[in-house]
Amino acid sequence: MPTVIVDGKEIEIGAQERLNCIEAARLAGVEIPHYCWHPGLSVVASCRMCLVETGSRDPATGKVTMVPKLVPGCQTPARDGTVIVTDSQLVKDSRARVEEALLIDHPIDCSICDKAGECLLQDYHFEHGQPERRADINPFHSQRRDVGPTVTLFVDRCIMCTRCVRFTREVSGTSELMVANRGAKEEIDVFPGFPLDNKLSGNVVDLCPVGALGDKDFLYQQRVWFLKREANVCGGCSAGCSIVTEHNQDTVYRLKPRENPHVNKWWICDDGRYGWHHLHDPSRLLAAGRLVSSAAERETVEWPAVVTRIRDDLKSAGRLAVAVSPMLTLEEAWMLCAVARSIDPRAYLAVGHVPTSGTDQSFPGGFTIRAEKCPNRIGVEAIVGLFETDLHRWHNFLDHIRQGQADAAWVTAAYPGSWIDDSTAEPFGKLRSLVVQDLFESPLSRLATWQLPATGFAERTGTWVNVAHRAQTFAAAVRAPAGVWPEGRLLWNMLGRRGLYDPAAVRRQIAESAVSLAVLAGDVPPNGVDLRVNQIASA
Amino acid sequence: MKPTDPAITWLEEKPLGLAERLYLPLFIQGLSTTSRHMVSRKVTVNYPESRPVVGNPLIYRGVHRLNRDDAGRVKCVACFLCATACPAHCIDIVATESPWPDREKYPESFSIDELRCIFCGMCEEACPVDAIELTSLLDLTGKSREEMIFDKEKLLSVYDMTKDAEPMKSKTLAAAGMATFGHAPADAAPAGGHH
Numbered sequence: 001m002p003t004v005i006v007d008g009k010e011i012e013i014g015a016q017e018r019l020n021c022i023e024a025a026r027l028a029g030v031e032i033p034h035y036c037w038h039p040g041l042s043v044v045a046s047c048r049m050c051l052v053e054t055g056s057r058d059p060a061t062g063k064v065t066m067v068p069k070l071v072p073g074c075q076t077p078a079r080d081g082t083v084i085v086t087d088s089q090l091v092k093d094s095r096a097r098v099e100e101a102l103l104i105d106h107p108i109d110c111s112i113c114d115k116a117g118e119c120l121l122q123d124y125h126f127e128h129g130q131p132e133r134r135a136d137i138n139p140f141h142s143q144r145r146d147v148g149p150t151v152t153l154f155v156d157r158c159i160m161c162t163r164c165v166r167f168t169r170e171v172s173g174t175s176e177l178m179v180a181n182r183g184a185k186e187e188i189d190v191f192p193g194f195p196l197d198n199k200l201s202g203n204v205v206d207l208c209p210v211g212a213l214g215d216k217d218f219l220y221q222q223r224v225w226f227l228k229r230e231a232n233v234c235g236g237c238s239a240g241c242s243i244v245t246e247h248n249q250d251t252v253y254r255l256k257p258r259e260n261p262h263v264n265k266w267w268i269c270d271d272g273r274y275g276w277h278h279l280h281d282p283s284r285l286l287a288a289g290r291l292v293s294s295a296a297e298r299e300t301v302e303w304p305a306v307v308t309r310i311r312d313d314l315k316s317a318g319r320l321a322v323a324v325s326p327m328l329t330l331e332e333a334w335m336l337c338a339v340a341r342s343i344d345p346r347a348y349l350a351v352g353h354v355p356t357s358g359t360d361q362s363f364p365g366g367f368t369i370r371a372e373k374c375p376n377r378i379g380v381e382a383i384v385g386l387f388e389t390d391l392h393r394w395h396n397f398l399d400h401i402r403q404g405q406a407d408a409a410w411v412t413a414a415y416p417g418s419w420i421d422d423s424t425a426e427p428f429g430k431l432r433s434l435v436v437q438d439l440f441e442s443p444l445s446r447l448a449t450w451q452l453p454a455t456g457f458a459e460r461t462g463t464w465v466n467v468a469h470r471a472q473t474f475a476a477a478v479r480a481p482a483g484v485w486p487e488g489r490l491l492w493n494m495l496g497r498r499g500l501y502d503p504a505a506v507r508r509q510i511a512e513s514a515v516s517l518a519v520l521a522g523d524v525p526p527n528g529v530d531l532r533v534n535q536i537a538s539a
Numbered sequence: 540m541k542p543t544d545p546a547i548t549w550l551e552e553k554p555l556g557l558a559e560r561l562y563l564p565l566f567i568q569g570l571s572t573t574s575r576h577m578v579s580r581k582v583t584v585n586y587p588e589s590r591p592v593v594g595n596p597l598i599y600r601g602v603h604r605l606n607r608d609d610a611g612r613v614k615c616v617a618c619f620l621c622a623t624a625c626p627a628h629c630i631d632i633v634a635t636e637s638p639w640p641d642r643e644k645y646p647e648s649f650s651i652d653e654l655r656c657i658f659c660g661m662c663e664e665a666c667p668v669d670a671i672e673l674t675s676l677l678d679l680t681g682k683s684r685e686e687m688i689f690d691k692e693k694l695l696s697v698y699d700m701t702k703d704a705e706p707m708k709s710k711t712l713a714a715a716g717m718a719t720f721g722h723a724p725a726d727a728a729p730a731g732g733h734h
Contacts, residue, residue, distance in 0.1 A: 111618035111667045112644045144643070220634040220644055223619045 002080035005057065005064075006030050007087050013078065021073035021084050022050055030086050033095060033124045035209045036161035037074035040266045040365070041170055045072035047161050049124065051094045052076075053085035070094055092128065099129035102159050105184070106210075113157065115211030117224040121159065147177070148196030150216055150270060151205060153188060158212035160186050164204035171267065171365030172200040188212070199361065199369055202273045203266075206256060217274055218254045230477035231258055231526060233464050235327065235457030236272035238372040240466030242527070243268060245276075245458045245477035252276045252458055252478055260527045262470055269369045278416040278456060279478070284439055285453040286483050298451060303485045307493045310435060310450055311343055317433035318407030320344035323397050324384055325352035325412035325437075326374035327454075328487060329462025330471070330520070331506040333376075333383040335491035336412060341387060342495070348400055349384050350392035351377065352412060355419055370467055374415075375457070379465030382531075386514055402427045412487065413438035413445075414454035420444045437487065455486040462488065462503045463520065465531060471520060472528035473507070593675040596705050597712070600660045602676040603651050603689065604697035606669060606707055612639065613695060614670035617646040621662035621671050629655035630662060649691040653679055669709040674701045 001012040004019075006028035013019055013027065020043075022032045035047035050073035055066035064083050070090065078084070085091065102121065110116040143155040165177045165188065176196040180189040190196055196204070205215040227246040234241040234255065242260035246253050255276055257268040278284075288306045289298030290313075301309060314320055322340040324333045340347040355373040362368045385391055392400070400406055409431050413419065416439060425443040428434055436448035445451050458477040465471045480486050492501040511521035519529050540547065558564045584591050593599045606614045617634035629652040637645035662671050674697060681687040689697075 109643070111620060112616050220617070220636065223623065225623065226619075 002078075004028075004078045004080075005083045007085060019078045021052055021054065021076045021078055021082070024078035024082070025052075025073070025084055025086060030084075032073045032086055033120075033128060034074055035120060035124075035159060036163060038163055038166075038207060038266075041163060041166045041207075043075050044162060044166070045075040047098070047159070048072065049095060049098050050074050051098075052091055053088055055083040055085075057081040057083055095124070095128035096130045099125050100134065103129070103133065104135050105156070106159065107156050109157075113154075113211040114214055114219060114224070115157075115208070119211060120209035146195075146216075147188075147190045147213075148201055150201050150274075151196050152214045152216055152219065154212050154214060155187055157210050158188055159210050160188075161209060162188075163207040163209070164188060164213060167200075167204055167207055168196070168198070171203070171363060171367065172198045173364035174198040176201075177204070199269045199271065200267060200363060200367065202270045203257070203268070206266075215254065222248060222253050227253060230458075231474060232458055232477050233375065233466075233472045233474045234268060234272040234275070235375040235464070236269070236275045236373065237370040238375060238377060238467040239264065239368060239370045240375050240464055240470065240472060241268045241272055242472065243272070247458070247478050250478045252279055258526075262527055262530070263466065263468070263472075264367065265365075267365070267367050269367070271369065275416065276456075276458060278439065279458060281440070283441070284481065285441060285445070285451060286481055287453065288485075289451045291449045303490070304493075306450075306452070306485075307490065311494060313433045313449065314343050314408045314410065314435070317431070318344075319346070319348070319405065321348040321350070321397060321400055321406035321409045323350050323352040323394065323409070323411045324380050325414055326354055326377040326380045327352075327414040327457075328376065328380060328412055329460055329464060329503070330376070330379045330383055330510060330517075331462040331503045332460070332487045332491060333380045334386075334506060334510050335488070335495055336410075337383060337387045339491055339494045340410065348392065348397075348406060349388050350397035350400070351380050351384055351394065352397075353394045353415070353419055355415055355417075372467065375466065376464040378467065378469060379463065379471070382465065382514070382517060383510070386510075398424065398427070401431070404430070407431060408433040408435075410435040411437070411444060412454070413442070414456070414487075415439065416456070418442060452490070453481075453484045455480045455484065459486060460488070461486075461501075463507060463524065466528075469531045470528040471517075471524060471531055473503075473524040587678070591677070593677070596675040597708055599675040599677075600658045600663075600673040602653070602674050602679050602697055603656075603662070603694055604672055604674050604701060605649060605691065605694040606672060606698050607695065607702075612642075613645060613649075613691065614668055615646050615649060616642065616668055616670070617644045617649075618667060620665040620667060624661040624665035626659060626661065627655050627657045629653075646691060649694065651689045651694065652687065653681075653689055654684060654687045663708075669707060672708055674705055676701065 001015060003010050003012055004024045006025045007030055009028050011028045013024060022034055022037060025032050032050045032052060034050040036044055037050060051070040052073045053066060054071050054076055055064050057064045059081055106121065110122060116122065145153055145155065147153045162179060165179060168177045169175045176190050176194055177188055178191065180187045202215060205213045226248050228248060229244050229246050232243050232245040234243045241264035242258040244256045244258045246256060255273050257264055257266055259266050287300045288303060290301050292299050320340055320343055322336060324336055328336065337349050340349060354377050356371045357373050359371050360368055381391060401409060409428060413436065420442050422443045425447060428444060429447045434448045435450040435452060436445040437452040437454045438445050439454050439456060459480045461476045463471050463473045488503060489501045507520050511518050516531065519531060608614045617632055619632055622630040622632055631650050632646050633648045634644050635647040637643060660673055663673050
């Protein structure tokens with residue numbers, strides 16, 4: 001195994017691993033500061049913050065020969081016998097000088113800068129900078145200009161790391177951003193008439209190590225130190241990107257990508273990034289309403305009563321058909337199927353409506369936005385498959401209703417947008433009992449006997465299976481609005497389980513009932529597990 | 540820290556001396572303190588007929604105010620540092636883009652729950668632009684809880700009301716040649732930041 005020596009400490013790296021000095025040092029627990037380098041982008045070695053002393057150890061004699069000057073750690077590969085020194089006086093002085101040079105024309109407006117608190121310039125200055133400012137040059141005046149519909153640029157805060165420029169060239173492939181002018185007059189800019197307007201544009205804000213690029217959606221909303229972070233999965237499409245939901249007092253403020261090499265690497269798309277606003281829409285359904293018999297109005301029913309009354313209503317109606325929404329988690333879908341079968345042992349179970357929009361959109365950097373706008377179709381298919389021999393889909397379900405083969409139906413939806421029209425919903429009007437669980441009122445829910453509120457993606461706890469069969473578990477970031485029982489809690493109570501809803505217990509039960517899902521029995525790692533690996537092994 | 544922690548030095552109480560055991564000398568000592576206060580100048584005042592005199596308004600911590608700049612605009616830049624420093628979580632700010640070209644951000648709304656406030660003065664310490672200050676107004680009353688939540692307009696009106704009697708503390712200190720932390724006296728050369 002190749003050995004790298006970081007500050008006198010020997011660490012082994014994989015024989016096939018191609019690491020630079022920053023990554024190798026990280027393995028040894030040493031953080032080399034850097035601005036321009038990002039693992040997802042090409043190397044330019046322009047910020048000079050990662051300068052370290054390097055050398056090599058002769059494998060035969062063990063003699064160490066050092067390179068006479070500092071080299072950028074991001075650009076220097078770590079090989080067998082590479083010696084990296086990050087704590088010498090030479091390196092420390094170099095970092096302090098880089099910090100000083102950057103701060104010569106960087107405004108000290110941290111108090112009104114949205115990046116303050118998560119700014120690399122702040123962090124590195126605190127750690128590596130010097131307390132005094134020797135040059136007394138007043139920075140040029142604050143200039144702000146929009147570079148696109150979602151992103152705004154604070155020109156004077158930029159440190160010219162060019163991460164954003166490289167991102168638009170290498171990952172989104174749209175090349176909107178450029179470096180204008182040279183030397184001290186360098187600026188990030190867009191070409192006239194070609195704003196930064198692509199589906200991945202929000203990522204440049206995450207990439208920016210300082211406060212130069214701001215997200216207009218989040219600008220001035222909260223200081224970052226007020227935000228709490230919960231690892232989540234995006235529910236915007238079937239890609240199932242790993243995200244972090246940042247929230248405060250049960251209000252979501254922004255979503256950020258969470259690094260996951262198997263799914264989204266470091267990025268998320270703008271549809272997902274800004275796709276949380278429906279959670280706080282005032283028109284959301286907030287109470288369980290049952291149609292008062294022989295009247296067109298609904299009475300609000302307390303949740304403990306909902307648990308028993310829905311069961312009674314559906315049981316007395318007759319043959320039951322249930323649509324299991326691909327927005328539900330595995331656990332909720334399983335409990336819904338179990339509840340349905342406990343009400344009617346021959347209940348017809350189908351996968352709910354799968355919303356789609358356009359076609360899959362791929363980017364040069366390997367990122368794909370899926371056309372299927374639901375996070376868990378594959379998971380719900382697997383769960384429904386455990387209960388039904390033939391897999392019924394939404395169109396089969398509609399036929400089933402139209403042909404009058406059901407007397408009662410339970411439709412779970414929880415779609416963030418409108419999804420059904422009047423003509424599609426019309427046959428449901430003939431049913432003796434209809435339960436519709438959705439985020440917003442729809443033509444279908446207006447026909448419903450029972451109108452139940454649903455929960456949004458950041459309010460759920462459970463497991464989703466993405467388009468590549470990767471199962472990821474997550475916990476709710478925020479609580480559902482006051483008065484709303486999440487699907488999991490309702491179904492848990494309808495199954496007669498005691499105590500609080502425990503998704504892990506349901507997950508263990510699912511894992512025991514199906515070999516293809518057996519891998520979910522244990523704790524699922526943060527990056528998720530590939531369900532196919534297990535299926536191949538069991539085949 | 541546990542009682543067995545080696546960092547703790549345990550001291551034995553001294554045994555009582557003769558004077559303590561006799562009881563009378565200490566009795567006289569206590570009684571003399573009482574009688575001295577009986578004849579000395581009284582500290583209490585007949586509030587509200589007469590009002591207490593605030594010794595040094597610069598360090599007194601009474602009702603808050605939001606200062607105005609030279610153009611009459613609210614000085615606050617909505618940085619949330621007061622809300623961050625506040626141990627009672629009584630400050631609520633909604634920030635937005637400022638309508639003025641020379642300012643980036645300003646508070647759309649700024650409210651302080653005076654009932655929740657513990658008057659510790661941390662907000663004043665934290666403020667980087669000397670926008671929030673504690674005045675020497677000490678009688679704070681209201682008929683309802685809602686009335687005691689001071690919004691931006693009310694806090695600005697406290698400034699209008701008190702600005703003549705109590706000029707902005709940064710200006711007073713600068714006039715006295717004392718620089719507060721992070722703010723140079725007015726006549727000195729600017730050192731560092733431009734905000």
